[in-house]
Amino acid sequence: MAKVIEGLRYSESHEYVRVEGNYGYVGITDYAQHALGNVVYVDMPEVDDEVTAGEEFGAVESVKAASDLISPVSGTVVEVNEALEDEPDLVNKDAFENWIIKVELSDASELDNLMDATAYSAYVEKL
Amino acid sequence: MNNRLYGNLIFELSKEGRQGYTLPKNTYSHKTDELPWALRRGQEARLPECDELTVIRHYTNLSHDNFGVNDGFYPLGSCTMKYNPVIDEEIAALEAFTALHPLQPADTCQHALGLYYALQQSLSELTGMKEFTLNPCAGAHGELTGLMVIRAYHESRRDTARTKVVIPDSAHGTNPASAAVCGLEVVEVKSGPDGLVDVADLARLISEQGPSIAAMMMTNPNTLGIFEHDIPEITRMVHECGGLMYYDGANLNPMLGVCRPGDMGFDVMHVNLHKTFSTPHGGGGPGSGPVGVRQGLESFLPTPRVVCTGGTYSVETGQYEQTLGSVGAFFGNFGVMVRAYAYILSLGRENVKMVGPLATLNANYVKESLRDVYELPIGGLCKHEFVFDGLKDKSTGVTTMDVAKRLLDYGYHAPTIYFPLLFHESLMIEPTENESRDTLDAFIQVMRNIAEEAKAEPDKVKAAPLTTPIGRVDDVLAARQPVVTYKQMQPQA
Numbered sequence: 001m002a003k004v005i006e007g008l009r010y011s012e013s014h015e016y017v018r019v020e021g022n023y024g025y026v027g028i029t030d031y032a033q034h035a036l037g038n039v040v041y042v043d044m045p046e047v048d049d050e051v052t053a054g055e056e057f058g059a060v061e062s063v064k065a066a067s068d069l070i071s072p073v074s075g076t077v078v079e080v081n082e083a084l085e086d087e088p089d090l091v092n093k094d095a096f097e098n099w100i101i102k103v104e105l106s107d108a109s110e111l112d113n114l115m116d117a118t119a120y121s122a123y124v125e126k127l
Numbered sequence: 128m129n130n131r132l133y134g135n136l137i138f139e140l141s142k143e144g145r146q147g148y149t150l151p152k153n154t155y156s157h158k159t160d161e162l163p164w165a166l167r168r169g170q171e172a173r174l175p176e177c178d179e180l181t182v183i184r185h186y187t188n189l190s191h192d193n194f195g196v197n198d199g200f201y202p203l204g205s206c207t208m209k210y211n212p213v214i215d216e217e218i219a220a221l222e223a224f225t226a227l228h229p230l231q232p233a234d235t236c237q238h239a240l241g242l243y244y245a246l247q248q249s250l251s252e253l254t255g256m257k258e259f260t261l262n263p264c265a266g267a268h269g270e271l272t273g274l275m276v277i278r279a280y281h282e283s284r285r286d287t288a289r290t291k292v293v294i295p296d297s298a299h300g301t302n303p304a305s306a307a308v309c310g311l312e313v314v315e316v317k318s319g320p321d322g323l324v325d326v327a328d329l330a331r332l333i334s335e336q337g338p339s340i341a342a343m344m345m346t347n348p349n350t351l352g353i354f355e356h357d358i359p360e361i362t363r364m365v366h367e368c369g370g371l372m373y374y375d376g377a378n379l380n381p382m383l384g385v386c387r388p389g390d391m392g393f394d395v396m397h398v399n400l401h402k403t404f405s406t407p408h409g410g411g412g413p414g415s416g417p418v419g420v421r422q423g424l425e426s427f428l429p430t431p432r433v434v435c436t437g438g439t440y441s442v443e444t445g446q447y448e449q450t451l452g453s454v455g456a457f458f459g460n461f462g463v464m465v466r467a468y469a470y471i472l473s474l475g476r477e478n479v480k481m482v483g484p485l486a487t488l489n490a491n492y493v494k495e496s497l498r499d500v501y502e503l504p505i506g507g508l509c510k511h512e513f514v515f516d517g518l519k520d521k522s523t524g525v526t527t528m529d530v531a532k533r534l535l536d537y538g539y540h541a542p543t544i545y546f547p548l549l550f551h552e553s554l555m556i557e558p559t560e561n562e563s564r565d566t567l568d569a570f571i572q573v574m575r576n577i578a579e580e581a582k583a584e585p586d587k588v589k590a591a592p593l594t595t596p597i598g599r600v601d602d603v604l605a606a607r608q609p610v611v612t613y614k615q616m617q618p619q620a
Contacts, residue, residue, distance in 0.1 A: 035551055040606035063602045064545040088607070 002031035002124055005096050009111050010120035011072040018099065019111065024073050025099035028060060031124050033095040036062040042084040042091065043069075044100060049077045051103060053110045058100065060091065073110050075103040133184040134192075134596070137175045138613045140185060147179030173614075192596050194540050195409070200566055202493075204512045204543035204555025205299065205350065207380050207402035208409070214473055215405060215466040224465050229457040233441050240440035243433045243458060246468045247417075250398055253471075253479070254379075255389020256419030259398075260428045262459040266377065269397030269416025270305035270344075272454050276395055276420060276427045277342045277371050278309060279451060283427075286369065289341035293332060293365070295324050297350045297547050302375060311341055318549065322351040322505040326360060337368035346375040347382070347391065348510035350547045352490065352557075362392030371395060376416075379403045380559070381487045381510035384480030394421050404467035415463040429454045485560035486511040489567060493558055496571045500578040504550055511559070517552025518581055525581035525588050527552040532599060533580070533591035537573045 008016045014032035017024040033039065041061040051057040051071040058069040079102035084090060090098040105111075115123060133140070159167065177185070195201070201208040218224070227239055247259040263269040274292070281289045291314050292306040303313040316332055319325040324345070333340065343365045347355045355361070362372050374388040374396035380403050382388070388396050400415035401408035408414055420428060426449040434443045444453075471479065487510050494503065494513045501515040517527045531541035531554070543555040558567060580588050592598060610616055 037545075038603040040603060061606075063606055065548055067548075089603075 002029065002034055003096070004030070004117050004121045004124070006117045008096070008117065009072065009114035010117070010123075011070065011114055012123065013070040015070060015072045016096065017072045017103075017111070017114065018096075019105075019108075022105055022108070023078065024075070024103045024105050024111075026057075026072060026101050026103055027099040028069070028091065028095055029120070029124075030095045031127075032060075032067075033091050036060060036067065037064045038062055039088045039091045042088045042100060044080045044084065045077050047077055047080060051075060051077060051101070053107075053113070060088075069100065071103070072114055073103055073105055073107075075106040077101050078104050133181070133188045135185075136613060137177065137182070137185055140177055140181050141175035143176060145176045145178050145181075147177060147182060199538050199540065200558075200562065200570055201540040202542050202556045202558050202570070203540060204352075204514070204557040205377065205546065206408075206543065207377075207399070207511070207557060207559060208540075209380070209402070209405050209559040210561040211405050211407045211466065212470065212473065215469040218469040219462050219465040224462070227461070237440055239461065240433045240442065241435075242468055243461075243464060244435050244440055246464050246471070247433070249468070249471050250417055250419060253383065253387065254376075254396060254398065254419055255387030256396060257389075257422040258425040258428060259417050259419040260432065260454075261415065261417045261464055262429055262431075262454055262457075263397065263416040263418055264455050264459050265412060265414035266375075266397060266399045266402075266416045267301050267305055268414075268455065269399075269418050270301060270373075270375065271308055272416075272429060272451070273373055273395040273397050273418045273420075274305055274309040274311065274342065274344075275451050275454075276418065276424060277373065278311070279427045279449065280371065280424055281341055283449060288339050289370065291336060291339045292341055292373075293329070293343040293370070295345060295349065297322065297549055298344065298346070299350060299375070299377060299547075301377075302344045306344070314340075316343075318349075321507075322349065322353050322549075323355055323357065324349075324361060326357050326364075329361060329364060333364055333368045337370075340365070340368055340370040342371045342373050342395075344373040344375055345393075346378040347388070348378050348512075350378075351505060351514050351549070352378075352509040352512035352555075353505065353507070354510055358391045366392070376403065378511065381483045381490075383482040383486075385483040389419075389421060394424060395419070400463050400467040405470040406463045406466040413460040413463055415460045415467070427451060431458065433458075482560050483511075486558075489558040489560060489562055490556070492564075493556055493567055493571060496567075497574050500575060501554070502552070512555060512557035514547065514550065515552075515554040515556070516550040517554060518578055520578075520582065523581045523585045525585050527554045529588045529591060530554065530574075530577055530581070533577045533588045534573065535592040536594045537576075539570060539573065 008018050010016050014029045015026055016029050017026050039060055039062050043059040045057050053071055053074045056068045057071045060067050081100055196208050196210050223238055227236055243261055250259045263272045290312055292311045293314050293316050294302045296315050297318050306313050317325045317328040347358055349355055365372055371394040372392055374393035376396055376398040397416045397418045400406050429451045430444040431442050434441050490509055490511050490513055494509060500519055502517055502519045504516045527544050531544045534541050545553055547553055
């Protein structure tokens, strides 16, 4: 059973965003890491890149497949999780702890378009 | 069985000073120091040094570790690993074909140009397309060429806003990759619960983005092996918004002799000669991906072309104003075309009609014989292939990967696994039309045995393969720290 954490916002493409102030930490959910299997590479944007809600900002590669990362929010990348460059399997160890990018949000109202933990749990349940 | 000594790497068998050849005495006066610096090697090439017998034993032993259609059943879904009949090889080995030079005068190779021309016509007849080019060297090359034709068509009409290609979410990754290489943007259309293109989602896409849609790419049957019965409606919708329909020939096999992409409303398509027309593939080729177009698009096809005038064949390149030009060297992989044409002729007009139905029958027979122990996410009739979502009983912890590895122990090539991505434990089986009922029954029995083993001895299945020269490969390590050359294996100095 995939772990879902209260207080985060979730997208249908299985990214989450953890909001702190005007910043959002974006990663893939526990369900996503489990479905992907062993992650071998995380393709991340660079600091100062712009990301747009609903659009691709990178990719995760596992032994099974390569999947695009779709940003749940719009804004500017202020930090990337460099630890994933050497240890992409951190995503498998704890997907929620090991976020991928930190974004300065340009439009906090976009968060309303995302699911809360209850809605995402129900969504995953049906898949 | 691999001999331990000769199964070592050829570099490990190398002994300084050993050789299996003698070079003729150098009678030329040129010296290496006459070469420009940029062309000279900075250090020795470090080639292995072995006697002839060691080389022969090494490669013969390696070949025993190989597995092909000629070794056993090879149900690799989405790849159509059908048998390549010996007669194809005999014809392709004729000196009249092997000793050709691509630049020899047309009047000295009428037989080869004639074969190219006749194969084009056979493909047109089998697919319902007006004209073919055989020049693309592989399926993906065909896709790119086909999309370039579509792009050239829109540009010729000054309809330059059409930059998007609609691709179903079940499609093979090659489709979006080809679209991207052609400079087009991919828009995904969803599948419904029946595995088919969701026509309502397509309608939404078209209403939102119609004027920017250049084409829709589809396979039919789709990647799940299911026939897209809404295809007339889909082609009508795409044509009405001004886009063209592209048919990916990856799944043409079950259609062969039964129905034709041209009649379904497709405008451009490619054929994988190395799948549907039996020519050998795997290991990277050579392949062949002829591209066919409906009437009205011929002028965009690449050059060179083979033209027949009054029974004489000639090579034409210059006079086509709208052509894409060359997409590769000369006429593509000619040897593959010889095999494909031999295959078509040896089957003949009547027998070719049996290919699709027999491929479909074999796939359905295997599917129905196993669906009580393997999870079948989408029921009903399939075409040439189908997808299981792992074992029905998931409680054992035995995954699709384990089942595939265990099959190797029984002497079978594994099916395609973890593709398509629509399911978590995809196991994609395509038997092809060539297999006898005995072969299929034996495979079904082995698949059932593995399902039993998964319950009784799950650890054994998870440890498979146990009998192959190389055991379970650590694919995570291989992906994270790939060692792809012998030099990388050397301890760092």
